[in-house]
Amino acid sequence: MSENTNGSNQPESSQQDSTGPVVSGRIINCVPQLPYRIGRNDKYSALRGDDPSDEWIMEPISGNSALHSSLYLLRDSPDWEEHVIGWTGEIDPGNAFSYIAPTDPQKTAEEATEDSKYNSQELNEDPLYLSKEQKRAMAEKLQSQEDSKNKMTVHPVWLLRRDQARWRAFAEKVVWPALHYILNAPSDGQQENTWWYDYVKFNEAYAAKVAQIYKPGDIIWVHDYYLMLLPQLLRMRFGDAVIAYFHHAPWPSNEYFRCLSKRKQLLDGILGSNRVCFQNDGFARHFVSGCKRLLDSTSTKNRTNTKGKDEWLISAYGGDVVVDSSPTGVNTELILRKAFTADIDAKVETIKAAYEGKKIIFGRDRLDTVRGVVQKLQAFESFLAMYPEWRNKVVLIQVSRPTSADNALKLEQQVNDLVNSINSQYGSLNFAPVQHYHMRIPEDVYYSLLRAADLCLITSVRDGMNTTALEYVTVKSRSTKENCYANPLVLSEFSGTSTVLKGAILVNPWDAVAVSKAIKKALSMTTQEKATLEKKLWSKVPTTQDWNANFLKRMVAIAEKKDSEDSKITPALNRPLLLRTYHASKRRLFLFDYDGTLTPIVQDPAAAIPSAKLFRILSKLAADPNNQIWIISGRDQKFLSKWLGSRMPQLGLSAEHGCFMKDVAAEEWVNLTTKFDMSWQEKVADVMDQITVQTPGSFVEKKKVALTWHYRRADPEQGEFFASKLKATLDGFANDLGLEVMEGKANVEVRPKFVNKGEIVKRLVWHPLGEKQLYDDEGFKIDESIPKNRLPEFILCLGDDFTDEDMFSQLNDIEKVWEKKFPDGKNECGHYGFYPVTVGSASKKTVAKAHLTDPQQVLDTLGLLVGDVSLFQSAGTVDLDDRGHIKDSESSMKSEQAGVAYNMRRTASLKDSN
Ligand SMILES: O=P(O)(O)OC[C@H]1O[C@H](O[C@H]2O[C@H](CO)[C@@H](O)[C@H](O)[C@H]2O)[C@H](O)[C@@H](O)[C@@H]1O
Numbered sequence: 024m025s026e027n028t029n030g031s032n033q034p035e036s037s038q039q040d041s042t043g044p045v046v047s048g049r050i051i052n053c054v055p056q057l058p059y060r061i062g063r064n065d066k067y068s069a070l071r072g073d074d075p076s077d078e079w080i081m082e083p084i085s086g087n088s089a090l091h092s093s094l095y096l097l098r099d100s101p102d103w104e105e106h107v108i109g110w111t112g113e114i115d116p117g118n119a120f121s122y123i124a125p126t127d128p129q130k131t132a133e134e135a136t137e138d139s140k141y142n143s144q145e146l147n148e149d150p151l152y153l154s155k156e157q158k159r160a161m162a163e164k165l166q167s168q169e170d171s172k173n174k175m176t177v178h179p180v181w182l183l184r185r186d187q188a189r190w191r192a193f194a195e196k197v198v199w200p201a202l203h204y205i206l207n208a209p210s211d212g213q214q215e216n217t218w219w220y221d222y223v224k225f226n227e228a229y230a231a232k233v234a235q236i237y238k239p240g241d242i243i244w245v246h247d248y249y250l251m252l253l254p255q256l257l258r259m260r261f262g263d264a265v266i267a268y269f270h271h272a273p274w275p276s277n278e279y280f281r282c283l284s285k286r287k288q289l290l291d292g293i294l295g296s297n298r299v300c301f302q303n304d305g306f307a308r309h310f311v312s313g314c315k316r317l318l319d320s321t322s323t324k325n326r327t328n329t330k331g332k333d334e335w336l337i338s339a340y341g342g343d344v345v346v347d348s349s350p351t352g353v354n355t356e357l358i359l360r361k362a363f364t365a366d367i368d369a370k371v372e373t374i375k376a377a378y379e380g381k382k383i384i385f386g387r388d389r390l391d392t393v394r395g396v397v398q399k400l401q402a403f404e405s406f407l408a409m410y411p412e413w414r415n416k417v418v419l420i421q422v423s424r425p426t427s428a429d430n431a432l433k434l435e436q437q438v439n440d441l442v443n444s445i446n447s448q449y450g451s452l453n454f455a456p457v458q459h460y461h462m463r464i465p466e467d468v469y470y471s472l473l474r475a476a477d478l479c480l481i482t483s484v485r486d487g488m489n490t491t492a493l494e495y496v497t498v499k500s501r502s503t504k505e506n507c508y509a510n511p512l513v514l515s516e517f518s519g520t521s522t523v524l525k526g527a528i529l530v531n532p533w534d535a536v537a538v539s540k541a542i543k544k545a546l547s548m549t550t551q552e553k554a555t556l557e558k559k560l561w562s563k564v565p566t567t568q569d570w571n572a573n574f575l576k577r578m579v580a581i582a583e584k585k586d587s588e589d590s591k592i593t594p595a596l597n598r599p600l601l602l603r604t605y606h607a608s609k610r611r612l613f614l615f616d617y618d619g620t621l622t623p624i625v626q627d628p629a630a631a632i633p634s635a636k637l638f639r640i641l642s643k644l645a646a647d648p649n650n651q652i653w654i655i656s657g658r659d660q661k662f663l664s665k666w667l668g669s670r671m672p673q674l675g676l677s678a679e680h681g682c683f684m685k686d687v688a689a690e691e692w693v694n695l696t697t698k699f700d701m702s703w704q705e706k707v708a709d710v711m712d713q714i715t716v717q718t719p720g721s722f723v724e725k726k727k728v729a730l731t732w733h734y735r736r737a738d739p740e741q742g743e744f745f746a747s748k749l750k751a752t753l754d755g756f757a758n759d760l761g762l763e764v765m766e767g768k769a770n771v772e773v774r775p776k777f778v779n780k781g782e783i784v785k786r787l788v789w790h791p792l793g794e795k796q797l798y799d800d801e802g803f804k805i806d807e808s809i810p811k812n813r814l815p816e817f818i819l820c821l822g823d824d825f826t827d828e829d830m831f832s833q834l835n836d837i838e839k840v841w842e843k844k845f846p847d848g849k850n851e852c853g854h855y856g857f858y859p860v861t862v863g864s865a866s867k868k869t870v871a872k873a874h875l876t877d878p879q880q881v882l883d884t885l886g887l888l889v890g891d892v893s894l895f896q897s898a899g900t901v902d903l904d905d906r907g908h909i910k911d912s913e914s915s916m917k918s919e920q921a922g923v924a925y926n927m928r929r930t931a932s933l934k935d936s937n
């Protein structure tokens with residue numbers, strides 16, 4: 024199958040008209056980790072001669088209950104065939120290696136020492152060599168964990184290198200803190216770069232896995248911040264795919280998100296999706312705002328449904344990405360079934376009896392800084408201080424799940440100190456008012472505590488969706504003798520859950536006095552008040568069933584709509600493919616816009632001068648005699664000559680949006696507008712001057728032909744307002760004068776209509792590459808007799824703005840002509856080597872076939888072509904082996920050989936011990 028110029032391995036036509044079914048009925052769920060823990064069973068199973076796959080145990084893991092219950096419900100749904108792709112998590116090698124050469128009483132001390140040395144080295148070097156057969160056996164075993172009638176197929180992502188925690192590092196140590204309003208300490212960034220490298224590879228491993236099973240019409244559902252790059256990696260491969268990204272965690276204000284060094288790459292990665300969904304409107308709004316500020320995206324807002332939910336359309340890279348919210352829920356049916364059994368009734372009775380005469384406040388949180396355990400304890404201490412009448416009458420049972428966070432020990436210490444302080448002040452020999460359990464508790468104990476509780480207290484300072492709150496309200500909805508029906512919930516207003524349980528007693532966890540008052544209020548509520556509150560909350564608990572159904576319903580609608588022409592998504596440029604085509608071609612033409620493409624946009628137009636890096640890369644490109652480079656800009660001749668032409672005469676230049684041209688290696692400029700009446704300039708300048716007076720900070724750039732009104736330094740709202748006013752005024756007479764009015768980046772430009780960047784592109788492409796440009800007074804005519812082998816065979820055209828669309832559409836038109844004229848002239852990838860690529864997302868729609876995020880990515884991409892930047896630095900599409908090494912690299916081969924050797928030794932050792 025041929026690859027098209029954006030690198031999808033679907034035929035080009037399939038990007039235009041969907042070839043597969045709109046929806047296939049299959050969901051590919053990409054989750055950060057499979058819902059199982061995998062580890063060695065025991066060291067003896069192999070010795071017993073059992074099947075090697077029996078050495079492994081796989082057990083369901085707790086945590087992330089919303090996501091896991093969604094996976095299980097979809098598995099049982101008659102409407103969908105579910106595929107789950109997920110990392111195995113850290114595989115526990117257990118004691119596996121001690122039996123390679125078990126200590127043999129017959130051996131000498133020296134031999135035994137040798138053995139243990141050998142074994143410990145093995146363990147340290149790579150405890151996780153699994154042969155292909157073992158991996159297959161484990162995958163089958165994972166599959167068989169599910170019941171036989173299920174329709175869920177599990178596809179493990181194996182990443183078996185040493186230090187398996189590396190795969191989490193960037194997500195957990197860099198992204199997670201920013202999402203939770205925590206700023207990391209300043210650093211030289213070296214370690215972060217290593218983590219980033221692993222993060223990219225982690226995402227790429229998923230992309231490779233999806234590619235193995237993807238069929239047109241599948242819905243790909245990517246979950247959470249470990250996989251932010253995956254949507255874009257998939258978009259590069261499957262231009263037509265229906266991709267959703269659901270962000271389970273909170274999304275921060277841009278003031279925090281923008282502190283991440285990889286902020287643009289992360290946003291860019293997510294925006295490969297058709298839909299980006301959050302737990303609530305607030306998070307979605309922050310995301311939209313971040314995209315506007317960091318990527319220069321535009322957005323429109325719709326109020327979509329009767330529930331008053333907001334929905335945005337972000338125009339990113341030429342396509343519309345839906346941004347909305349849909350809170351995850353819990354499986355209320357299952358919870359009620361599990362929480363109300365005879366066994367749990369008995370456990371509730373026991374708990375109640377243990378704290379007879381006392382009210383039970385319950386909390387269960389992960390022990391990290393954002394779950395607010397410290398705040399909770401401080402508030403409880405204040406409560407006992409403020410309300411002495413409650414002393415000895417209330418107990419706080421706090422279950423804190425351990426974490427491996429860097430600061431876990433410090434936090435544990437702080438929590439222990441607080442618990443000790445409260446218990447020593449307000450407790451006695453018989454009773455400690457805080458019962459703190461720093462552990463995971465089994466599900467039955469958890470349900471028993473939820474049922475026994477008189478109050479649930481959640482004081483997190485930041486979370487996406489707190490399922491404990493939802494589970495508590497669910498359990499309290501049932502009235503039984505032991506259940507303490509309708510007991511209330513005190514909930515932090517900073518928890519994502521507060522946006523769905525708006526009726527709960529909401530508190531600011533930073534205000535210990537307010538929380539104390541809320542505890543008092545909750546504990547003093549009458550039965551009637553409690554029942555009313557519970558009724559209100561229970562009706563709002565989102566269920567996983569509804570979440571799945573609504574989410575997928577919307578995705579189906581998006582899949583159906585995406586076929587309409589106005590909602591195409593432009594994928595990221597496939598740089599490996601670009602590089603391949605570049606190397607395989609000789610007659611190469613580069614057509615570059617300048618501002619916003621080769622240089623970043625800055626406040627002052629005069630300050631946007633070329634960087635040393637740009638010169639270095641352009642010089643290297645131009646040094647290859649097969650390359651011809653043109654800068655096609657809105658800038659005037661003076662600027663282009665001064666900053667580019669004088670330093671690199673080998674560049675071709677076009678100024679003022681196609682009004683002037685200077686041929687490659689020539690000195691003189693040619694004016695293509697000599698025959699045009701220029702009296703319009705005065706009229707346009709007058710109108711612009713009037714608007715300038717009304718818009719402080721704005722100014723007019725008067726070029727030889729074109730005029731540009733700039734408002735970047737004006738107040739943004741005022742600038743936008745007067746820009747549209749100016750455009751409307753100019754549009755009123757532009758057509759009659761043969762002018763075009765263009766809205767650019769914080770500017771409004773006017774030039775004669777008959778010249779544009781597209782006309783220049785037409786002239787350059789329909790021209791024997793390397794020959795002098797000829798001009799005559801009759802204007803430019805296409806010479807269709809030029810043989811294909813003298814025309815360019817690689818054209819990279821880059822531009823960021825509205826005016827650059829003329830270049831892209833010209834290339835698209837020429838491509839169509841060539842399809843007819845040179846049907847056999849395609850390259851080995853099945854196209855003509857045309858790469859119309861937009862930079863960023865200033866214009867809402869683009870006819871470009873691919874995008875690059877910003878000028879930095881442009882330079883990286885050009886650097887890639889001249890060998891300055893490695894493929895990896897230029898980001899994306901590196902195939903990995905199962906251990907996370909780059910496929911076919913030296914380290915991959917070494918690792919493979921070591922694995923084979925290891926397995927041989929192991930087998931021999933097992934034989935010996937039998
Ligand atoms: O076709 P281009 O090479 O992209 O040039 C388009 C216009 O770019 C310049 O203005 C823009 O860039 C400035 C510097 O970053 C920025 O301050 C301004 O807000 C942008 O509109 C230039 O001044 C114009 O003459 C070009 O037509």
Ligand SMILES: [Mg+2]
Nearest residue numbers: 616618619824
């Ligand atoms: Mg530009």
